[in-house]
Amino acid sequence: xxxxxxxxxxxxxxxxxxxxxxxxxxxxxxxxxxxxxxxxxxxxxxxxxxxxxxxxxxxxxxxxxxxxxxxxxxxxxxxxxxxxxxxxx
Amino acid sequence: xxxxxxxxxxxxxxxxxxxxxxxxxxxxxxxxxxxxxxxxxxxxxxxxxxxxxxxxxxxxxxxxxxxxxxxxxxxxxxxxxxxxxxxxxxxxxxxxxxxxxxxxxxxxxxxxxxxxxxxxxxxxxxxxxxxxxxxxxxxxxxxxxxxxxxxxxxxxxxxxxxxxxxxxxxxxxxxxxxxxxxxxxxxxxxxxxxxxxxxxxxxxxxxxxxxxxxxxxxxxxxxxxxxxxxxxxxxxxxxxxxxxxxxxxxxxxxxxxxxxxxxxxxxxxxxxxxxxxxxxxxxxxxxxx
Numbered sequence: 001x002x003x004x005x006x007x008x009x010x011x012x013x014x015x016x017x018x019x020x021x022x023x024x025x026x027x028x029x030x031x032x033x034x035x036x037x038x039x040x041x042x043x044x045x046x047x048x049x050x051x052x053x054x055x056x057x058x059x060x061x062x063x064x065x066x067x068x069x070x071x072x073x074x075x076x077x078x079x080x081x082x083x084x085x086x087x088x089x
Numbered sequence: 090x091x092x093x094x095x096x097x098x099x100x101x102x103x104x105x106x107x108x109x110x111x112x113x114x115x116x117x118x119x120x121x122x123x124x125x126x127x128x129x130x131x132x133x134x135x136x137x138x139x140x141x142x143x144x145x146x147x148x149x150x151x152x153x154x155x156x157x158x159x160x161x162x163x164x165x166x167x168x169x170x171x172x173x174x175x176x177x178x179x180x181x182x183x184x185x186x187x188x189x190x191x192x193x194x195x196x197x198x199x200x201x202x203x204x205x206x207x208x209x210x211x212x213x214x215x216x217x218x219x220x221x222x223x224x225x226x227x228x229x230x231x232x233x234x235x236x237x238x239x240x241x242x243x244x245x246x247x248x249x250x251x252x253x254x255x256x257x258x259x260x261x262x263x264x265x266x267x268x269x270x271x272x273x274x275x276x277x278x279x280x281x282x283x284x285x286x287x288x289x290x291x292x293x294x295x296x297x298x299x300x301x302x303x304x305x306x307x308x309x310x311x312x313x314x315x316x317x318x319x320x321x322x323x324x325x326x327x328x329x330x331x332x333x334x335x336x337x338x339x340x341x342x343x344x345x346x347x348x349x350x351x352x353x354x355x356x357x358x359x360x361x362x363x364x365x366x367x368x369x370x371x372x373x374x375x376x377x378x
Binding site for chain 2: 042043066
């Protein structure tokens with residue numbers, strides 16, 4: 001019961017991991033993606049993507065700008081022009 | 090005839106040249122590795138974006154397609170975006186890019202189209218100016234930054250899109266070197282604007298929901314796609330520059346080595362001849378007593 005989450009920027013692949021849930025700031029409102037979400041594409045407004053590693057854990061926030069989200073069979077893919085990792089790398 | 094001292098100086102000068110070319114070669118090798126890694130890292134993004142574009146573009150019908158995809162309806166005015174390097178010492182790389190750009194320009198002009206140039210990088214300016222001085226509209230200077238990143242690509246793409254919106258051109262081509270290996274970099278001409286219709290991916294039957302709508306998303310994605318293309322061009326240029334530079338400098342170092350060797354032989358021969366002459370003089374003097 002894991003959602004495969006990928007965050008990709010032109011510079012590098014920031015994240016590629018299995019997580020519990022991701023809350024994405026969509027252009028028409030935030031939406032959460034769990035495993036088995038219906039296929040979906042949305043433009044993202046600039047803001048923080050919240051990644052919940054496990055159920056009930058504190059979310060990790062990643063700031064993205066110029067993003068686009070795609071939910072397909074293979075999980076959630078977020079394409080962003082810029083992403084700043086709160087944790088820093 | 091050159092004296093012994095002159096020969097010695099000459100050897101010294103070639104040696105210091107060799108040191109420079111050797112250093113440049115090693116720097117290029119290190120930078121090449123980094124540039125290749127950067128190009129590698131950019132690939133997933135470009136691939137994903139291409140996939141998404143393909144899946145949406147197939148769904149948006151011809152009439153409502155945005156101008157960036159459908160074009161302005163005419164193809165009279167062409168813009169050649171030529172990506173050159175900022176630094177020399179990279180063999181025939183820039184010459185090849187310029188040659189490809191000029192060839193494309195000649196073809197277009199022969200077909201009765203108008204051609205203009207948009208130049209990225211320093212090294213393309215002079216040779217293109219020689220033939221098409223009045224056709225260079227604008228350019229972008231990347232020499233101010235150490236490693237051109239996405240910001241530069243964004244700035245270039247923004248300027249191009251603005252020109253397109255302003256009706257300055259109908260079709261834009263991107264001319265850039267494709268990095269094959271350290272030995273081969275092929276100049277490539279790709280259509281940039283209007284965005285070439287991507288091959289429709291084998292669409293899965295899954296019903297995909299779009300937010301806001303397909304057209305809005307496409308409208309949002311097309312400029313992003315152009316940016317990514319330009320970014321890809323810059324990355325390829327970077328890798329090509331260092332690859333070509335590495336090869337050219339390797340050759341130069343080897344040539345300098347050959348030259349030093351032959352100069353050394355010449356020098357030793359000359360020295361020995363001088364010693365022999367001196368000995369003969371001494372012996373002759375001693376015998377005369």
